[in-house]
Amino acid sequence: MTQTISKSGLSDLRSKDEIRAERRKGRTGIYLVAPGLLVLALFFALPVVVLLAMSLYVKPPGAEIGEFVPGFEIGNYMTVLSAYWPELLRSFWFALIATVLALLIGFPMAYLVAVRLREKPLLQGILLVLLIAPFFSSFILRTQAWKQILADEGFIAQALKFVAILPADGHLTATPFAVVAGLTYNFLPFMVLPIYANLGRLDTRLLEAAGDLYASPMNSFFRITLPMSAPGIFAGTLLTFIPAAGDYVNSALLGNNRNTTMIGQVIDSRFFKVIDYPGAAALSFVLMVSILVLVTIYIRRFGTKELM
Amino acid sequence: MNANLAPTLPETRTSGADLELRGITKRFAEFVAVKDLDLLVPSGTFFALLGPSGCGKSTTLRMIAGLEAPSEGSISIGGEDVTSLPSHKRPVNTVFQSYALFPHMSVLENVAFGLKRKKDPEAMAKAQAGLEMVELAHLANRKPAQLSGGQQQRVALARALVNRPQVLLLDEPLGALDMKLRRQMQLELKTIQTEVGLTFIHVTHDQEEAMTMADTVAVMNEGRIEQMGPPRELYELPRTAFVANFLGKSNLMRGEVTGKRAGLLEVDVAGHSVLLPEDRAVQTSGQVVVGVRPEKITIDRTSSGAAHNELSGTVIDVSFTGTTTEYLVDVPGIGRIGTFSQNRGQQPAAVGDTVYLYWEADYSFGLAGDERMDAGVEQ
Known part of the structure; x- marks a missing residue:
């Protein structure tokens, strides 16, 4: 008999060639992932470590501006936190309002394009392009434009003054309203696109079934459409909240440096104006960790396995 | 004992209602799906609409359910004109071909959905009883995706039946099942219909299924009813070549x-x-x-x-x-x-x-x- 049973017995019935082929497949996977991992290591992991080290640097006695030496000064965190906790809180507060507003504005937009216009692909395509169109122009330019839109002589301010919602000597620019409006506008596509992608897969036969089972259109929306679009809403709110909390362009261009300053703006000025590298690094770290904590709580609370 | 049972029996026996379609026409752009259809389905009948795909039978069913509006004509259930009522206000429930179970709800929640919308105080208990009727009570807490096709079909049936609609619509509900399960479900459906005494409208392209289950079969072709009657009569005495060939062989x-x-x-x-x-x-x-x-x-x-x-x-x-x-x-x-x-x-x-x-x-x-x-x- 030419047939033999290998020493490993029946536990491994694959031939050597098969095992080799499988290993080769595994290696190919690693090669494909490697460039991405390398980029992440170089441009994310390493800077984070440098930032962490920098946040603990100390200023030696008699040092020049911008001169710091390696150290382990945890006090840096106490100093910046006690000085800038209001800006930190405000950042999350503004980001939260902007996220809620973006959801309220963005969901109907996504619903219109993804569900209502399903039978009209041309119109659907046009609206989708309009939705993405803002990305073709600069973020700063668009924020600058909002300054014009909200200006005292602008249409919105004039109209609000006319109906006496805004006092005659009131302003829209340089107010918290302007900053939140800017944030909402700038991050709206990040809210709409994930919800659109999700609603695009919504099986409208389920809505027919709900109607058949005595659910009014509004009832169907809250019982079927909304819960089923939860993964999209979840992704959209995260994609809006996280960058909005760290944003400094909107508060810098549309704010007033009094009651609109956000933490990103503080970090920016600590780095480039005051030249306080350890303080700026410590604040960056605080921002990063607080977002991480908030997002973790959010995921724990609302994100089930099915949503991820 | 009998005195206690007596009031409940007639109630379940007579819960069906007459369904009447008068001069129903449905046009989609250029295409006429249903042409001037008149139909009277007496209360408590197991009625089958039989025809090849595209003959207008599903469109007819959707118009009865209120999911499509007829271009012309009127629909009445139990003598009441429902033509302009939206689907959620009609005393009609449907077992969909795709089942259309709500994937984010448990089996029990699915079955209780209609009862809850009607604010039935015993929604959960009735839903549980509905699941027992289709022998799926033990799977009440599963999600639909965790069930087999046959089980999903039975959940869809229970979800519609627990509402005790005046008319139950079945849109090729057995289409996705394999042969053996199909035969079993045909018998079960027939038994349930006899038990609950509801008016069933069953849409199918399977002539054998229509003949086994229905009291009355209407053969539909190109938007019109070719012939209607008890299965044996249709089979023994077809009046058109279409019926002669579609219902059995000739x-x-x-x-x-x-x-x-x-x-x-x-x-x-x-x-x-x-x-x-x-x-x-x-x-x-x-x-x-x-x-x-x-x-x-x-x-x-x-x-x-x-x-x-x-x-x-x-x-x-x-x-x-x-x-x-x-x-x-x-x-x-x-x-x-x-x-x-x-x-x-x-x-x-x-x-x-x-x-x-x-x-x-x-x-x-x-x-x-x-x-x-x-x-x-x-x-």
Whole structure:
């Protein structure tokens, strides 16, 4: 008999060639992932470590501006936190309002394009392009434009003054309203696109079934459409909240440096104006960790396995 | 004890309602899906709408459910006009072909959905009872995706039934099941319908399913009802070629009426004399189409000696199916005639054999002479 049973017995019935082929497949996977991992290591992991080290640097006695030496000064965190906790809180507060507003504005937009216009692909395509169109122009330019839109002589301010919602000597620019409006506008596509992608897969036969089972259109929306679009809403709110909390362009261009300053703006000025590298690094770290904590709580609370 | 049971029984027995469609037409842009349809389904009937895909049966069902609005005509349920009522206000529930179970809800929540919308205080208990009826109570907390196709089908049925609608609509609900499960569900559905006494409207393209389950079958074709009646009547006496071919199989032959005697028409079919009861003919003179069902024909090696209703030809195909042997016989001047015989030990005819085919005059049926002979033949 030419047939033999290998020493490993029946536990491994694959031939050597098969095992080799499988290993080769595994290696190919690693090669494909490697460039991405390398980029992440170089441009994310390493800077984070440098930032962490920098946040603990100390200023030696008699040092020049911008001169710091390696150290382990945890006090840096106490100093910046006690000085800038209001800006930190405000950042999350503004980001939260902007996220809620973006959801309220963005969901109907996504619903219109993804569900209502399903039978009209041309119109659907046009609206989708309009939705993405803002990305073709600069973020700063668009924020600058909002300054014009909200200006005292602008249409919105004039109209609000006319109906006496805004006092005659009131302003829209340089107010918290302007900053939140800017944030909402700038991050709206990040809210709409994930919800659109999700609603695009919504099986409208389920809505027919709900109607058949005595659910009014509004009832169907809250019982079927909304819960089923939860993964999209979840992704959209995260994609809006996280960058909005760290944003400094909107508060810098549309704010007033009094009651609109956000933490990103503080970090920016600590780095480039005051030249306080350890303080700026410590604040960056605080921002990063607080977002991480908030997002973790959010995921724990609302994100089930099915949503991820 | 009986006194306690008495009030509950009649209630479940008489919960169905008459359904009436009057002059229903549905147009989609250029295409007319349903043409001037009139239909009366009496309360408590198991009614089947049978037809090939695209015949308008599903559209009709969707109009009854309120998911499509008719272009013309009116719909009433239990004598009340519901034509302009939206679906959620109609006393109708549907078992969808796709089941359309809500994936984010448990099986129990799915079944309780309609009851909760109606604010039934016993929604959960009734839903649980509904699941028990379809023998799925043990899976109440599963999600629909965790069930097999047959189980999902039963959840969809329970979800519709627990609401005790006046009319229950079934849109090819067994289409996705395999043969064995299908047979089992057909019997279960029929039993449930008899128990609850609701009006069932069952849409299907499966003629066997329609005949086994329904009290009344309406055969639909190109947006119109071709013929309607009890399954046996439709089968034994089709009035159009479409019904003759779509509901079971038929042998159709074109001929000319040459005489009448004693309530029988004598028809000349390619030189053969075929007798046909006058009251089984749509048309009694001129060119007609004569039909006979395959199982009515006797296939024999020797002639019966009768002067009428006998053809002879050459066997061109024989297939053994277990209980029967099916034959295809080429008859000169007429074409192919199908028949079969029970396998009772006789020596079957072989391809190339000359055989005689004969049947009793009472089994013949007559159709209009301008019928397309291949109408309704399944490809």
